Amino acid sequence: MATQTKPVLHGYFRSSCSWRVRIAFALKGIEYDQVPVSLIKDGGQQFTQQYKTLNPMQQVPAVEIDGTTLSQSLAVIQYIDETRPGPRLLPADPQKRAQVRMISDLIASGIQPLQNLYVIQKIGAEKMQWAQHFIDRGFQALEPILKQTAGKYCVGDEISMADICLVPQVYNAERFKVDVGQYPTIKRLNEALVEIEAFKESHPSMQPDTPVDLRA
Numbered sequence: 001m002a003t004q005t006k007p008v009l010h011g012y013f014r015s016s017c018s019w020r021v022r023i024a025f026a027l028k029g030i031e032y033d034q035v036p037v038s039l040i041k042d043g044g045q046q047f048t049q050q051y052k053t054l055n056p057m058q059q060v061p062a063v064e065i066d067g068t069t070l071s072q073s074l075a076v077i078q079y080i081d082e083t084r085p086g087p088r089l090l091p092a093d094p095q096k097r098a099q100v101r102m103i104s105d106l107i108a109s110g111i112q113p114l115q116n117l118y119v120i121q122k123i124g125a126e127k128m129q130w131a132q133h134f135i136d137r138g139f140q141a142l143e144p145i146l147k148q149t150a151g152k153y154c155v156g157d158e159i160s161m162a163d164i165c166l167v168p169q170v171y172n173a174e175r176f177k178v179d180v181g182q183y184p185t186i187k188r189l190n191e192a193l194v195e196i197e198a199f200k201e202s203h204p205s206m207q208p209d210t211p212v213d214l215r216a
């Protein structure tokens with residue numbers, strides 16, 4: 001099913017959802033091209049008519065792959081996993097697989113959307129407290145879950161989609177000045193994961209559209 005043409009990621013260096021896809025590509029060793037979509041420039045390039053044809057939700061990422069265009073980072077990651085060789089991003093064991101999906105959904109549905117740019121811009125002056133509140137609320141739920149499921153990584157000792165969701169969410173938490181030290185399991189897992197090459201090379205500070213002053 002997979003074709004020879006390189007996938008194209010339409011994303012933004014600092015978008016946590018774009019970063020998830022970059023990590024998945026890196027873990028699988030897949031080469032891809034990037035087309036930057038600035039969420040800031042020109043009032044947000046995700047709102048252009050041209051981009052809307054790629055992702056009608058006017059959010060990044062959108063990925064052109066195997067002759068189709070996909071949005072929703074978790075759908076993209078699962079498609080990559082199902083069509084490409086390399087390390088599994090979802091475990092074969094149904095219970096562990098469900099745990100990976102549970103953690104991924106908790107982050108991707110329960111935390112990230114509430115601190116999304118579009119949302120916090122609507123909140124106005126209270127945006128920092130708003131974002132902190134919902135990240136803390138999510139992390140308070142995530143911490144005891146991870147205590148049960150984690151080994152070296154979020155679910156056992158294999159890297160999975162859950163880890164792919166965790167690291168960009170911790171990065172966002174730090175941007176919003178959440179004290180991640182309150183969550184020892186989240187902190188420990190993040191510290192282990194950020195040392196892995198696939199997470200390093202996909203980091204927001206290393207992307208083609210990273211502004212010079214934010215480059216590593």
Ligand SMILES: N[C@@H](CCC(=O)N[C@@H](CS)C(=O)NCC(=O)O)C(=O)O
Nearest residue numbers: 015016017059060072073116117118
């Ligand atoms: N559920 C979507 C969420 C996508 C999303 O929220 N993208 C953010 C960046 S991480 C975005 O494009 N925000 C633009 C905006 O808020 O206007 C996914 O996982 O891909």
